Amino acid sequence: MAALVVAQQSSETSAKKATPEEIRAMLGGDQKVFFLDVREPKELEELGTLPGYVNIPLGQLESRLSEVPKDRLVITACNRAVRAAKAAAILEKAGYKHLMLCAMNDWKEKGYPVVYPKPAEKQEGGSSGSSEQRH
Numbered sequence: 191m192a193a194l195v196v197a198q199q200s201s202e203t204s205a206k207k208a209t210p211e212e213i214r215a216m217l218g219g220d221q222k223v224f225f226l227d228v229r230e231p232k233e234l235e236e237l238g239t240l241p242g243y244v245n246i247p248l249g250q251l252e253s254r255l256s257e258v259p260k261d262r263l264v265i266t267a268c269n270r271a272v273r274a275a276k277a278a279a280i281l282e283k284a285g286y287k288h289l290m291l292c293a294m295n296d297w298k299e300k301g302y303p304v305v306y307p308k309p310a311e312k313q314e315g316g317s318s319g320s321s322e323q324r325h
Contacts, residue, residue: 205278205289207271210300213292216263217242224262227294228277229269231307237269238304239294245307248273251280263288269295 208216216223217240227239228248239245246254248268258264264286266274274291281289298304 202275203278203282203289203291205266205275205282205291207275208265208290208292210292210297210302212290213240213265213297214302216265222262224259224264225267226258226264226277227267228273229267229294233269234307235309236306237294238298238306239267240297241303241305243267243305248277251277252284255281255284258286260286263290265289266291267294269293271296 217225225240225243227234227243227245228251229237229239229245230247231245234243234245244257246257251258258281264278264281266277266281266289268274268277271291271293274293278289278291294304
């Protein structure tokens, strides 16, 4: 089953799946990264996401492309990278060149920190300023 998921991802997009270590290095480095979490807001509240995230659910992505910069590396994210691959494919078709994708489950398995947005923070842009942070 896992091979099928990987095959589906590679046929939809040429974006590389980033490891948690690669993401951690990019987020802590000089490179400007746009971290796009394509899960539903309720999932972010329950499962957590990365600090500095922008939340545009997959079903809204095509109508909100203007919110995603073309001049930065865009990392799309969801739980297991299936929706992230679909999001990367949508972005590729729209002319985005610098794309990676990731699975938040992999990030959390490493014990890396996540933020849990509160329901009141469900705004476009996914402010994470007063989110509770847990490891």
